[in-house]
Amino acid sequence: MSAVGNSVARxxxxxxxxxxxxxxxxxxxxxxxxxxxxxxxxxxxxxKSIRYDFDTSGFIIVDYxxxxxKNAVDLMSQDQPFLAxxxxxxxxxxxxxxxxxxxxxxNAAKVVIEYEEEEPLFDPEKSDLVFKSIxxxxxxxxxxxxxxxxxxxxxxxxxGHQEHVYIEPNGVIAVPENGGVAIYGxxxxxxxxxxxLRCLLGSAHPNxxxxxxxxxxxxxxxxxxxxxxxxHAVMLALKSGRPVKIIxxxxxxxxxxxxRHPSIVRHRTAVTKAGKLIAMDIDVILDGxxxxxxxxxxxxRGCIHAAGPYLCDNTRIRGKAVFTNTPPNxxxxxxxxxxxxxxxxxxxxxxAEQLGMDSIELRRINALKPGDITxxxxxxxxxxxxHMVLEEAVRRTDFVKKxxxxxxxxxxxxxxxxxxxxxxxxxxxxxxxxxxxLELTPTGVRIAVGSTEIxxxxxxxxxxxxxDALGIPYESVEVAQPxxxxxxxxxxxxASRTCMVVGKILEECSHEMKExxxxxxxxxxxxxxxxxxxxxxxxxxxxxxxxxxxxxGDAYATYGWGCDVAExxxxxxTFEVKPIKLTAVQEFGRPIHPALARGQIEGGTAxxxxxxxxxxxxxxxxxxxxxxxxxxxxxxxxxMPEVDVVMMENPYPGGPFGAKGLGELPMDGPAPAVVNALxxxxxxxxxxxxxxxxLSNCAAA
Amino acid sequence: xxxxxxxxxxxxxxxxxxxxxDVLREECLLTGxxxxxxxxxxxxCTVLIDGxxxxxxxxxxxxxxxxxxxxxxxxxxxxxxxxxxxxxxxAQCGICTPGMIMAAMKLGDAPTLEDVKTALAGNLCRCTxxxxxxxxxxxxxxxxxxxxxxxxxxx
Numbered sequence: 117m118s119a120v121g122n123s124v125a126r127x128x129x130x131x132x133x134x135x136x137x138x139x140x141x142x143x144x145x146x147x148x149x150x151x152x153x154x155x156x157x158x159x160x161x162x163x164k165s166i167r168y169d170f171d172t173s174g175f176i177i178v179d180y181x182x183x184x185x186k187n188a189v190d191l192m193s194q195d196q197p198f199l200a201x202x203x204x205x206x207x208x209x210x211x212x213x214x215x216x217x218x219x220x221x222x223n224a225a226k227v228v229i230e231y232e233e234e235e236p237l238f239d240p241e242k243s244d245l246v247f248k249s250i251x252x253x254x255x256x257x258x259x260x261x262x263x264x265x266x267x268x269x270x271x272x273x274x275x276g277h278q279e280h281v282y283i284e285p286n287g288v289i290a291v292p293e294n295g296g297v298a299i300y301g302x303x304x305x306x307x308x309x310x311x312x313l314r315c316l317l318g319s320a321h322p323n324x325x326x327x328x329x330x331x332x333x334x335x336x337x338x339x340x341x342x343x344x345x346x347x348h349a350v351m352l353a354l355k356s357g358r359p360v361k362i363i364x365x366x367x368x369x370x371x372x373x374x375x376r377h378p379s380i381v382r383h384r385t386a387v388t389k390a391g392k393l394i395a396m397d398i399d400v401i402l403d404g405x406x407x408x409x410x411x412x413x414x415x416x417r418g419c420i421h422a423a424g425p426y427l428c429d430n431t432r433i434r435g436k437a438v439f440t441n442t443p444p445n446x447x448x449x450x451x452x453x454x455x456x457x458x459x460x461x462x463x464x465x466x467x468a469e470q471l472g473m474d475s476i477e478l479r480r481i482n483a484l485k486p487g488d489i490t491x492x493x494x495x496x497x498x499x500x501x502x503h504m505v506l507e508e509a510v511r512r513t514d515f516v517k518k519x520x521x522x523x524x525x526x527x528x529x530x531x532x533x534x535x536x537x538x539x540x541x542x543x544x545x546x547x548x549x550x551x552x553x554l555e556l557t558p559t560g561v562r563i564a565v566g567s568t569e570i571x572x573x574x575x576x577x578x579x580x581x582x583x584d585a586l587g588i589p590y591e592s593v594e595v596a597q598p599x600x601x602x603x604x605x606x607x608x609x610x611a612s613r614t615c616m617v618v619g620k621i622l623e624e625c626s627h628e629m630k631e632x633x634x635x636x637x638x639x640x641x642x643x644x645x646x647x648x649x650x651x652x653x654x655x656x657x658x659x660x661x662x663x664x665x666x667x668x669g670d671a672y673a674t675y676g677w678g679c680d681v682a683e684x685x686x687x688x689x690t691f692e693v694k695p696i697k698l699t700a701v702q703e704f705g706r707p708i709h710p711a712l713a714r715g716q717i718e719g720g721t722a723x724x725x726x727x728x729x730x731x732x733x734x735x736x737x738x739x740x741x742x743x744x745x746x747x748x749x750x751x752x753x754x755x756m757p758e759v760d761v762v763m764m765e766n767p768y769p770g771g772p773f774g775a776k777g778l779g780e781l782p783m784d785g786p787a788p789a790v791v792n793a794l795x796x797x798x799x800x801x802x803x804x805x806x807x808x809x810x811l812s813n814c815a816a817a
Numbered sequence: 818x819x820x821x822x823x824x825x826x827x828x829x830x831x832x833x834x835x836x837x838x839d840v841l842r843e844e845c846l847l848t849g850x851x852x853x854x855x856x857x858x859x860x861x862c863t864v865l866i867d868g869x870x871x872x873x874x875x876x877x878x879x880x881x882x883x884x885x886x887x888x889x890x891x892x893x894x895x896x897x898x899x900x901x902x903x904x905x906x907x908a909q910c911g912i913c914t915p916g917m918i919m920a921a922m923k924l925g926d927a928p929t930l931e932d933v934k935t936a937l938a939g940n941l942c943r944c945t946x947x948x949x950x951x952x953x954x955x956x957x958x959x960x961x962x963x964x965x966x967x968x969x970x971x972x
Contacts, residue, residue, distance in 0.1 A: 132911025135849015332912025
């Protein structure tokens with residue numbers, strides 16, 4: 117039996133279910149101190165004075181003077197300081213670090229900071245500080261508006277922040293060792309942390325390594341911010357010479373760390389009365405918060421997906437990510453696409469409404485097919501499945517019949533068609549040059565990559581690929597814990613790339629190793645010749661062309677395709693929405709491990725449902741005012757309806773065993789599907805989350 | 818202060834107002850008890866107190882005097898529900914899993930899907946969307962599992 121395609125035993129072992137698995141907060145080092153971050157309490161201003169209003173004996177105190185080399189979190193830009201020096205740009209910005217061996221004393225310590233306050237900027241539409249702007253141009257959007265068979269439909273769609281709510285809050289431990297320092301932590305991207313620490317520490321401290329501990333969820337939320345926390349812990353550890361643990365409590369995690377970018381998306385569309393899209397003019401604004409972080413790439417992915425999975429000869433997508441005096445927004449599953457695909461899918465429903473046309477028919481007329489050209493000029497290949505997932509979703513849910521039968525009742529059904537590019541955008545994978553390594557062990561092989569297991573099944577899925585490519589028993593494949601001093605830098609665990617890209621390098625490593633084994637089993641070879649390792653670098657398909665200055669070309673090597681259907685009940689007295697059933701029809705090449713893949717779809721669909729209906733970040737004076745799980749609500753068992761998952765196959769020749777990326781795709785569809793169902797009930801929703809309060813306003817309008 | 822912890826009598830000293838979760842994790846070294854929110858909302862720290870699932874982050878340690886406390890470690894390593902959580906992918910990142918399993922312990926025989934949902938309503942999972950958790954729990958109870966998903970292959 118092959119491993120790929122079967123739900124084999126997971127490499128996680130039983131530890132997660134017995135409590136034996138060790139997460140950052142479960143680990144204790146001798147002599148360890150507890151660290152705490154003192155943060156700004158204003159959104160914008162200058163620091164006048166800092167007073168330590170407690171008995172400082174036994175405390176280690178760090179401020180920006182203690183920065184060994186450069187006070188900048190090195191990511192896409194170097195604008196964000198580890199510790200504010202003179203000015204603060206957002207609420208909860210780190211200013212001072214404390215550490216003490218007694219956790220209670222650290223938590224009780226009172227630091228008084230006086231500021232000279234300045235007027236903050238919260239409205240992204242009023243911001244003229246642009247982190248990144250993008251224009252994607254295809255054809256001429258202005259020409260068709262004079263045609264008399266054409267209808268113009270306009271609309272503005274907005275989405276709020278979304279908080280990741282990984283159940284394990286952020287945490288790291290910095291441990292001095294051999295003239296350097298080791299960081300143990302809950303991280304998605306160990307090599308991002310290394311990059312940031314090298315910048316912080318300079319050449320004086322060459323020996324840094326990052327070891328990923330068991331990680332209690334990420335969803336993008338542990339992509340960039342752990343670099344900040346690691347830098348803090350390292351500075352405290354270097355100053356004290358002792359291990360320092362920093363674990364955020366839930367409120368600190370929610371208020372201070374990144375969230376999904378709020379968005380404003382404007383559509384102006386020319387469409388023939390027969391339903392053919394003629395021109396799409398789209399403006400995207402993302403609220404980046406106070407520092408650049410990953411906003412340029414979030415904007416990029418958001419813009420590329422903004423025209424939806426449709427063919428339109430004349431398309432212009434203009435986007436900008438702007439500064440505001442709020443905590444920086446960052447990576448979150450979907451990375452800009454859930455925002456822009458929400459907008460375009462609700463817009464498509466409104467277009468159908470204005471044309472008096474069935475919205476399924478409108479999608480059938482315009483959905484992308486192999487050979488079609490996208491907004492960036494990419495010619496789609498045979499692995500384009502928009503029509504396939506649409507037809508299956510409509511058929512499977514008996515959509516047309518239900519929609520007709522429920523008309524005039526409090527029940528409703530809606531759908532959304534969507535797609536998601538897998539891997540880094542454009543030339544990103546070529547520049548990244550990810551590496552993977554396979555090492556012989558006395559009994560088999562070991563996978564040595566920096567890709568992290570954060571619940572999605574990295575360890576298992578990689579081991580399955582190696583098992584079949586090498587033709588050895590699954591049990592003889594082990595997976596190294598990511599430790600940057602021991603594993604290859606396989607790039608960040610983001611962008612739906614861990615299976616498609618890193619899995620592909622591992623497949624190639626396996627083929628090379630198989631050749632080197634010369635017919636011997638790994639154990640036989642090892643006994644005879646000793647150690648052997650194979651390391652390879654990722655080579656994207658040679659046909660990928662991308663011009664980053666013009667935003668033209670093959671934006672992604674391949675795309676996953678999905679159609680979600682939401683069935684729900686609406687209570688016209690309380691404005692509560694009760695989802696009855698969600699159907700997620702998704703094509704992502706081929707599932708390597710069907711049970712894990714299904715888990716990605718079920719879980720991503722739940723996050724999407726929360727995004728649609730429940731998850732509202734209330735900002736007050738530039739900070740999240742509801743930073744507790746009591747009043748920031750994510751779906752519970754009682755909120756989740758049945759989720760019917762259909763995994764369709766359309767292999768991508770460049771992926772391992774035909775696999776594409778999957779992780780983000782399920783996040784894109786639920787919100788527009790739910791809102792399109794609400795539209796059937798006469799609720800003109802153009803902003804999410806569609807909480808009862810918001811729906812009462814929509815009904816009143 | 819004395820109480821029964823995972824089947825053996827335990828005597829602890831210290832502040833009875835300390836949170837039970839801190840006593841369990843730091844003094845008794847039972848780190849299978851996870852902290853997700855510290856306010857009784859997420860259920861990751863769920864333990865059984867006299868058979869009732871309770872969030873140990875909002876219980877003062879003094880309150881369990883004389884009680885019977887069971888943590889995930891008290892189930893041993895080979896409880897059938899533990900294996901089912903892994904097999905059915907009811908555990909993804911795993912941080913909610915110990916609390917989820919402890920909350921499920923309260924379920925009686927032959928639970929319906931609605932019974933399972935109600936029993937786990939106080940436990941948040943951000944990874945799975947809960948469906949796989951229902952599959953694990955229903956299989957453990959010998960109940961049939963609604964199987965609506967499939968894989969279709971196109972040529």
